Amino acid sequence: MAIDNNQLLRFTTAGSVDDGKSTLIGRLLYDSKAIFEDQLDAVAATSKRKGHEGVDLALFTDGLRDEREQGITIDVAYRYFTTPKRKFIIADTPGHIQYTRNMVTGASTANAALILIDARHGVIEQTKRHAFIASLLQIPHVIVCVNKMDLMDYSEKVYNEIVSQFEEFSAKLNVKDVRFLPMSALDGDNVVNKSTNMPWFKGAPLLHTLETLHIGSDLNKIDARFPVQTVLRPQREGFIDYRGYAGRLASGILRPGDEVVVMPSGFTSKIKSIDTDKGALEEAYAPMSVSVTLQDDIDVSRGDMIVKKNNQPEPKQEFDAMLCWLHNDTAKPRAKYTILHTSNEQKAMIKDVVYKIDINSYARLEDDNELAMNSIARVTIKTTRPLMIDEYRDNRVTGSFTLIDSATHETVAAGMIV
Amino acid sequence: MSKYYLNYLDELESEAIYILREVWAQFENPVILFSGGKDSILVAHLAKKAFYPSKIPFPFMHVDTGHNFPETIQFRDDLVKELGVELIVGSVQEAIDDGRVAEEKGKSATRNVLQITTLLDAIESNKVDCAIGGGRRDEEKARAKERFFSHRDDFGQWDPKNQRPELWNILNGKHFEGEHFRAFPISNWTEMDVWNYILRENISIPSLYLAHQRDVVWRSNSWIPVSEYLTLEEGEKVENKKIRFRTLGDITITGGLESDADTLEKIVDEVSSMKQTERGNRTDDKRSESAMEDRKRQGYF
Numbered sequence: 214m215a216i217d218n219n220q221l222l223r224f225t226t227a228g229s230v231d232d233g234k235s236t237l238i239g240r241l242l243y244d245s246k247a248i249f250e251d252q253l254d255a256v257a258a259t260s261k262r263k264g265h266e267g268v269d270l271a272l273f274t275d276g277l278r279d280e281r282e283q284g285i286t287i288d289v290a291y292r293y294f295t296t297p298k299r300k301f302i303i304a305d306t307p308g309h310i311q312y313t314r315n316m317v318t319g320a321s322t323a324n325a326a327l328i329l330i331d332a333r334h335g336v337i338e339q340t341k342r343h344a345f346i347a348s349l350l351q352i353p354h355v356i357v358c359v360n361k362m363d364l365m366d367y368s369e370k371v372y373n374e375i376v377s378q379f380e381e382f383s384a385k386l387n388v389k390d391v392r393f394l395p396m397s398a399l400d401g402d403n404v405v406n407k408s409t410n411m412p413w414f415k416g417a418p419l420l421h422t423l424e425t426l427h428i429g430s431d432l433n434k435i436d437a438r439f440p441v442q443t444v445l446r447p448q449r450e451g452f453i454d455y456r457g458y459a460g461r462l463a464s465g466i467l468r469p470g471d472e473v474v475v476m477p478s479g480f481t482s483k484i485k486s487i488d489t490d491k492g493a494l495e496e497a498y499a500p501m502s503v504s505v506t507l508q509d510d511i512d513v514s515r516g517d518m519i520v521k522k523n524n525q526p527e528p529k530q531e532f533d534a535m536l537c538w539l540h541n542d543t544a545k546p547r548a549k550y551t552i553l554h555t556s557n558e559q560k561a562m563i564k565d566v567v568y569k570i571d572i573n574s575y576a577r578l579e580d581d582n583e584l585a586m587n588s589i590a591r592v593t594i595k596t597t598r599p600l601m602i603d604e605y606r607d608n609r610v611t612g613s614f615t616l617i618d619s620a621t622h623e624t625v626a627a628g629m630i631v
Numbered sequence: 632m633s634k635y636y637l638n639y640l641d642e643l644e645s646e647a648i649y650i651l652r653e654v655w656a657q658f659e660n661p662v663i664l665f666s667g668g669k670d671s672i673l674v675a676h677l678a679k680k681a682f683y684p685s686k687i688p689f690p691f692m693h694v695d696t697g698h699n700f701p702e703t704i705q706f707r708d709d710l711v712k713e714l715g716v717e718l719i720v721g722s723v724q725e726a727i728d729d730g731r732v733a734e735e736k737g738k739s740a741t742r743n744v745l746q747i748t749t750l751l752d753a754i755e756s757n758k759v760d761c762a763i764g765g766g767r768r769d770e771e772k773a774r775a776k777e778r779f780f781s782h783r784d785d786f787g788q789w790d791p792k793n794q795r796p797e798l799w800n801i802l803n804g805k806h807f808e809g810e811h812f813r814a815f816p817i818s819n820w821t822e823m824d825v826w827n828y829i830l831r832e833n834i835s836i837p838s839l840y841l842a843h844q845r846d847v848v849w850r851s852n853s854w855i856p857v858s859e860y861l862t863l864e865e866g867e868k869v870e871n872k873k874i875r876f877r878t879l880g881d882i883t884i885t886g887g888l889e890s891d892a893d894t895l896e897k898i899v900d901e902v903s904s905m906k907q908t909e910r911g912n913r914t915d916d917k918r919s920e921s922a923m924e925d926r927k928r929q930g931y932f
Contacts, residue, residue: 624796
């Protein structure tokens, strides 16, 4: 197959009710031939039953029974399609119920975010929320899709006004790469094929943009961080003394001979080999899963991190983070939570809520410190032992964590270290 | 630095290995649910890589409906021996004999739904706290909502509206006694990815996936294999066709398609031009629009 060298691109779609998000995804899947005939038949039958004209593309993204009955999306769903250039994973996130929780989840692994704007309404509160979350989660690329241009006579003026509205408020945000596209998902204008209705738009259609986004530098290739997941001790012939540290490189590159430090113990050694079942490697880079052996027999276990001697993360017991609260139970002041950070697990508490953010106005609320579902706040976290952390903007893996309620085992919050 | 990126199959492989290692690190007594189908064979292959040079540290668990293709059972036994792993078999026939479940009646009776009881019994009696499956999100609309680590309550039930959020690659496998998890390391693979990878890695699969001559009858728009469990209905006649199976389930409900694809290369070519979904030949999914969701809620794979 020709796609051997193809990369994987993960993107998230954010939109509010009726702005055409499901139609856009349906259009991408349909025009990229990811829809099978039996799926098409089923959707055509449902469209007819509901009295819709033609095939309602939005029905391709229907999921659970309740969602079909209520015509809404409850939870993040994942969709897939492949073109001759790339494989795509879409995290399709609902725009209303538990919007922050779902959008944050979808955004956490995304290379790109599509933000949909209904051309009839322009920038609305939801648009600001979506842009804020894309910036908070440091999604490397944002594509603003001005949809339903067919209902605004494909007007260049309408489009330009929306672009400047967006640029005006997003100046306060930290988004590196923003692109704009006028489209009609319903008719397929500028989705897969270039629109003939908008000759004034000189850019490429959405799919071409997604196929050519430069994602090679989305991952941190500078700071080598190898969190140890488990220790491999085969104890069988040929491998009696083998002691391999299994993990996935969070960032950076490792090579045999590199001088390394095992954190938090501080023991130093050199990398002896990097192994896979297909043989030893001359180098390993993120996000490869490998097994590493060291030249010295030192104590290493799950939760430890192997890093280069000349480039170490900071071991810290107290740090600030932007926290998204994801659970119906509100945060209990000074309560103990379990913190999951890479392969490390410790007890932690929220020592202080520095300020909360109103994600519609981006205002800081310094008097309100209740963390409820969908709250976003800057907090100070204190842990029982040091964690080997980096700032989230430098490293999405070693800069992120989740909090677990020790009493219920539920995941209650997601944090980004600042 | 541009050379430092993985192609999509390597990235999917690395993600699956990461998940399998997390299962091993976070659970006391995990098993791999092994059906003999290509997806569970893929999971076994990835587990071999994840723990190399150690052996796969998980036993295989097979829910045996008694309505298997003989080739599947042979393949299972050979693979278990080759890998040196333990095999746990949960028998639907035994559950029927013990009166735990009753055979379905009627024309379209199958043992598909009966597997749920046997699976949950086997999980409970073996004190399994994580069952690793080959479920993929592209297979079916209910599966599109699955987490990598999917929580089941102490009745083995899935609550799709109340799932734990899963962010970045941080997996939360914390649970109380009696509850268990299902883990899905190949969630992000599509059918095409699976075949491309099987071809690339030259993974051996049951001969049923390759085109072969077989006695079959035409029923529900596919070729159902003749077996001791098949009762011919009026107007049906046995024909000998060159067919292959795109998925493998019970011999009673798995339909084949006419094909000349007798090598992995030809299968990849054929699958890439398929016009029907993979599970379109499975009568178990055709019962209603939410057949999969309903079974999953009760504890199905």
